[in-house]
Amino acid sequence: MKAEALVAKDLTITTDGQAMIDKARKDNVETVWDRYQAQSKHCSFCEAGLSCRICAMGPCRINPKDPEGKRGVCGADADIMVARNFVRMVAAGAASHSDHGRDLVEVLKRVGEGKASGYSIKEPEKLRTLAKEYGIECEGKSDLEIARNLAYLMEEDFGTRLDAIRMVNRVPSARLEIWKKLGVVPRGIDRETSESLHRTHMGVDNDWVSLLLQAARNALADGWGGSMIGTDLSDVLFGIPIPKESAVNLGVLKHDEVNIILHGHNPVVSEMIYNASQDPRLLALAKEYGASGINLAGVCCTGNEVLMRKGIPMAGNHLMTELALVTGAVEALIVDYQCIMPSLGKVAQCYHTKMFSTSSKAKFPGAEHVEITPENAKEKAEYLVETAIRNFKNRIKERVLIPEKPLKQFTGFSIEAIIKALGGSITPLVDAIKAGKIRGAVGVVGCNNPKIKQDSGHRALVRKLIANDILVVDTGCAAVATAKDGLKVPEAAQLAGSGLKEICILLGIPPVLHMGSCVDNSRIMVLAAAIANHLGTDISDLPIAASAPEWYSEKAVTIALYAVASGITTFLGPTPPITGSKNIVDMALGGLENVFKAHFVVEADPNKAADLIINHIETKRAKLGLDSKAKV
Ligand code: SF4
Ligand code: MSK
Numbered sequence: 001m002k003a004e005a006l007v008a009k010d011l012t013i014t015t016d017g018q019a020m021i022d023k024a025r026k027d028n029v030e031t032v033w034d035r036y037q038a039q040s041k042h043c044s045f046c047e048a049g050l051s052c053r054i055c056a057m058g059p060c061r062i063n064p065k066d067p068e069g070k071r072g073v074c075g076a077d078a079d080i081m082v083a084r085n086f087v088r089m090v091a092a093g094a095a096s097h098s099d100h101g102r103d104l105v106e107v108l109k110r111v112g113e114g115k116a117s118g119y120s121i122k123e124p125e126k127l128r129t130l131a132k133e134y135g136i137e138c139e140g141k142s143d144l145e146i147a148r149n150l151a152y153l154m155e156e157d158f159g160t161r162l163d164a165i166r167m168v169n170r171v172p173s174a175r176l177e178i179w180k181k182l183g184v185v186p187r188g189i190d191r192e193t194s195e196s197l198h199r200t201h202m203g204v205d206n207d208w209v210s211l212l213l214q215a216a217r218n219a220l221a222d223g224w225g226g227s228m229i230g231t232d233l234s235d236v237l238f239g240i241p242i243p244k245e246s247a248v249n250l251g252v253l254k255h256d257e258v259n260i261i262l263h264g265h266n267p268v269v270s271e272m273i274y275n276a277s278q279d280p281r282l283l284a285l286a287k288e289y290g291a292s293g294i295n296l297a298g299v300c301c302t303g304n305e306v307l308m309r310k311g312i313p314m315a316g317n318h319l320m321t322e323l324a325l326v327t328g329a330v331e332a333l334i335v336d337y338q339c340i341m342p343s344l345g346k347v348a349q350c351y352h353t354k355m356f357s358t359s360s361k362a363k364f365p366g367a368e369h370v371e372i373t374p375e376n377a378k379e380k381a382e383y384l385v386e387t388a389i390r391n392f393k394n395r396i397k398e399r400v401l402i403p404e405k406p407l408k409q410f411t412g413f414s415i416e417a418i419i420k421a422l423g424g425s426i427t428p429l430v431d432a433i434k435a436g437k438i439r440g441a442v443g444v445v446g447c448n449n450p451k452i453k454q455d456s457g458h459r460a461l462v463r464k465l466i467a468n469d470i471l472v473v474d475t476g477c478a479a480v481a482t483a484k485d486g487l488k489v490p491e492a493a494q495l496a497g498s499g500l501k502e503i504c505i506l507l508g509i510p511p512v513l514h515m516g517s518c519v520d521n522s523r524i525m526v527l528a529a530a531i532a533n534h535l536g537t538d539i540s541d542l543p544i545a546a547s548a549p550e551w552y553s554e555k556a557v558t559i560a561l562y563a564v565a566s567g568i569t570t571f572l573g574p575t576p577p578i579t580g581s582k583n584i585v586d587m588a589l590g591g592l593e594n595v596f597k598a599h600f601v602v603e604a605d606p607n608k609a610a611d612l613i614i615n616h617i618e619t620k621r622a623k624l625g626l627d628s629k630a631k632v
Contacts, residue, residue, distance in 0.1 A: 006033055012319065012454035014484055016250040019403035020323035027399070029350045031322050032341065036450040048580035049082035055202045062580065074202050082581035083208035083215075084200040086557075089577075090215040091196035093558030096338055097519050098158070098189045098226020099361075100266050104233035105154045107268055110374035111237070112148030118272050118378030121147060122239040130232055134166055154229055160188040165225040172529050174538035175567055179220070182595065184213055184565065186221035193218055208584060216565040216596075223562030228522040234305065238271050241308035241414040241516065243421070243509075247406035248483040250320070252313035253329045255402060257295035258286050258392045260385065261315060261324055263344075264336030265517060267305035269358045269372050270298070272381035273334055274310055282385050289392045294385065299324055300339050301476055301517035307411050308516050314409070316484075317455075317477035318552070319448040322347045328399040332388035337362035339447070339553065352394040356384055409483040410490070413473070413513040415527050421507050426527075430534055433543065436627050437499030440543030440617035441471040443515075443524040444478045445559060446551035449574055455481040457549030457573050457606045462487060464610035466511040469497035470617060473527075476518040478549070487512040521559050525566060535624075540567030540597035543620040545613050549573035549606050560600065569598045569616055571609050576602075 008021040011033050024031050045051040045061040052072055053059035060072035062081055071077050076084070110116035121127055121143045128138045131146045134153045138146055157165045164185045168176060179185045186192055196218045199205035205214065235241075253259045260277070262270040276282060277294040286294050297315040298306050306312040315324045318339055324330060325347045333348055333355045345366020348355040355367040358380070363369055372380045413421075422428045432438045442465055448454050458481035462472050466487070474482055482488060487495070493504035496511040504511050515523045524546075532539045546563040548556050550573050560570045578584045592599040601616075603609040615631050622628035 006037065010453065011450070013456045013459060014249070014320070014454060016316070016403045017320060017323055017454055019401065020250065020326045023401050024323065024326045027326065027350060029322075029326055029347055030343070032319060032343070032450050035343070047577055049085045049577035050078060050580035052076065052081050052085065054084065054200065057202075064580065076206070079208040079581045079583050080206050082578050082584050083211040086576070086578055086584070087196050087200050087211050087215045087218070089554045089557045090219050090561055091193045093554035093556070094218050094222035094226065095193045096555050097230065097558070098193070098222050100338070100519055101226035101228075101230030101233070102158055103266055103268055104230050104237065105151050107237060107374045108147050108233055109151035109155070112144045112151055114144065116374035116377070118275065118381070119237055119374060121236060123236050126232070126240060127236045130236065133169065154233075157225060157229065158189045160191040162187060165189060165221060167224045167228050170526060170529055171224060172532045172538055175532075175540075178596065179565075182213060182216075184217040184220060186217050186225055189221045189225040192221040208581065212584070212587065216561060219558045219561035220565050222558050223522060223525055223566065227519040228525070230519040231516070231522045234267050235414065238267055239309050240416050241412040242417050243410055243412045244311045246307055246311040246409055246411055247313040248409045248480065249404055249406055250315055250324060250327060250402060251404040251406035252297045252315055253324070253327055253402050254293075254295045255329065255400070256291060257293040258289070258291045258389050259295050259297065259330045260332045260334060260388045261297055261299055261330050262302045262306060262312070262334055263299045263321060263340055264302040264362075265300070265305075265338040265519070266336045267302065267309070268374075269334065269336045269377065269381070270302045270306045272372070272377040273385060274306060274312065275378070276381040276385040279382060279385070282382065282389065285386065286389045286392070289389050291389065291392045294389065301519075302336060304476065304479060304517035304520070308414070308514065309412070311411070313406060314480055314483065317448055317480035319450065319454045325351060325353050327402050328352075328396065329402055331391040331395065332356060332384065334358060334384055335362070335364065335367070338555070340364065351399065352391060352396060354387060354391055407484060407486060409488040409514075410510055411488065411514040413515050415523055415530070418513065418527070421509060426530055426534055430531060432499075432503050434626060437469065437503055438471050439469045439499070439614075439621065440545070441473060442544065442613055443521065443546045443563070443568075444472055444474045444482070444549070445476050445518070445521055445546065446548030446556045447477045447553055448481075449550050449552040451574060452550045455484065455550070458482055459485045460606035461547060461549050461610050462512060463495060464607060465613065466496040466500060468610075468614050469500040470614065471500060472512045473515045473524060474512060475514075475516050475520050475524070479514045482512045483514070488514060518555055518559065521563075525562075528566070528568065538567055538597070541620065541624060543617040543624070543626070545569050545571060545616055547571040547609065547613065549609065564592060564598045564600060565596050567596060567598045569601065571601045571603060571613055573604055573606065573609070575604075
């Protein structure tokens with residue numbers, strides 16, 4: 001372990017994070033930063049996308065400087081190798097979020113069949129609206145019957161019997177035309193992922209352009225399919241988020257209560273844990289064990305899900321997950337899937353924390369596996385909460401350090417909530433953009449990555465954007481960073497430019513609106529489509545952009561690609577592994593403009609990225625005939 005070599009202030013801008021890194025060192029607990037340091041310097045072939053282990057004739061590497069080493073054993077050149085690797089990243093990202101969506105369909109089906117006693121239809125109106133979108137006749141049918149019918153058709157969206165997934169009906173017509181011309185209208189959600197893996201097998205698709213178009217279709221199947229289904233059904237089953245106050249940072253953990261951390265992505269388990277934490281029997285049991293209550297806190301995107309709907313406080317984002325356990329104050333860590341570091345079981349064992357895995361798809365070293373299904377969720381959730389309570393007595397007070405006081409944040413800005421805040425339609429938002437009070441909007445999304453000082457990219461970028469009258473909507477771990485930076489309270493309007501400030505004060509909203517978890521980037525797509533339809537234009541014409549300043553995950557690559565393919569120019573902090581192919585780099589950074597009317601920008605410096613975004617937005621304003629400060 002090289003903990004001594006690390007200076008906490010160089011690793012994270014968060015003061016709770018710094019305190020916990022120091023404590024981890026004292027407690028001799030290895031963290032992500034120690035392992036990152038041990039892994040550095042990374043392989044330059046892999047960083048460039050020029051290594052391949054797809055088949056047993058390899059593994060192969062391409063050294064662009066070596067005249068003898070310019071092809072893999074099969075003959076793949078740099079373009080093919082980089083494209084194949086990239087397609088596989090996108091396929092993995094799409095599979096992850098879309099499989100999450102499928103689990104929601106599964107729960108909806110079981111609810112419809114009366115086999116999921118802990119779950120119910122929380123939003124019958126949204127269920128009916130969705131059912132109508134899917135062509136289901138609702139008249140005279142019960143909610144449960146509609147749920148069964150809708151689940152059946154959504155399952156079909158995952159399969160291969162259709163020419164196009166049904167949610168493409170939400171795509172503005174100009175955009176759909178572009179997709180049709182390019183042949184990238186997504187068919188079955190699973191079909192695209194499966195085809196991506198097929199095409200990247202040795203000896204199938206060896207044209208880098210054709211491979212990249214498949215990557216785009218695969219990403220769109222997720223963004224306008226699997227992820228969108230995930231968001232909409234989570235709303236139907238657990239409630240449409242509405243604005244509410246909550247709290248953020250490690251200070252949300254409590255000295256005198258049983259602390260349970262919820263981690264992963266899917267609300268199917270965490271919603272049941274929430275219900276169990278309200279159970280009078282279990283609350284009484286907590287008292288018996290000397291605790292004054294049961295305190296749930298989230299991390300990562302499961303945290304975002306329960307924060308958006310229930311106001312459960314947020315302990316931290318991706319790089320805080322180990323550090324939350326280092327507080328020594330956590331009785332149970334309950335996980336579902338995605339972004340859960342395999343190290344967590346080991347960290348838990350350094351304290352009294354019990355870690356539980358709950359999905360048949362995701363098991364972890366050092367975790368007890370308690371499988372939760374729609375049928376047994378209520379009973380198993382109660383078991384998990386009870387076990388956490390019984391573990392309270394094992395907390396070692398001398399090893400506990402809960403740094404800081406929690407910060408206030410406002411959350412819950414679903415599209416429905418935003419429209420309500422605007423008085424019933426998006427017209428006031430569009431008018432504010434037209435009048436130039438709000439210059440445009442940016443979706444800031446994505447993760448943390450130990451290659452970047454934690455949250456520094458999010459802070460610098462978002463502060464500069466709002467100061468320049470750009471409304472920020474955020475999701476995922478980016479959303480936790482801005483909340484910790486104090487930007488999710490109405491008072492943060494003071495940091496905004498005069499136009500945005502005026503609108504925020506008028507509506508009583510922060511300049512940075514939390515729209516949910518990573519799958520909820522689909523909310524941003526729907527909002528962009530609604531604005532484009534309102535203006536009778538394409539998404540690519542709007543003064544909007546997306547950014548992932550600290551991304552790490554394959555899912556983020558998929559999100560970035562479906563954003564670009566939907567017409568939203570996307571700014572990335574870390575460089576994706578494509579630099580080994582000049583053709584692909586040129587295509588990503590410029591050529592895509594002729595294909596999707598949007599492209600990627602890679603800029604590691606968040607201040608420079610903000611300047612580029614501002615200019616991009618002003619250029620779009622000029623093209624729409626709105627007043628503009630574009631620098632040409
Ligand atoms: Fe090497 Fe080609 Fe096999 Fe990849 S697919 S490992 S480049 S032989
Ligand atoms: S959890 S994908 S680290 S945002 Fe969605 Fe955070 Fe990125 Fe995972």
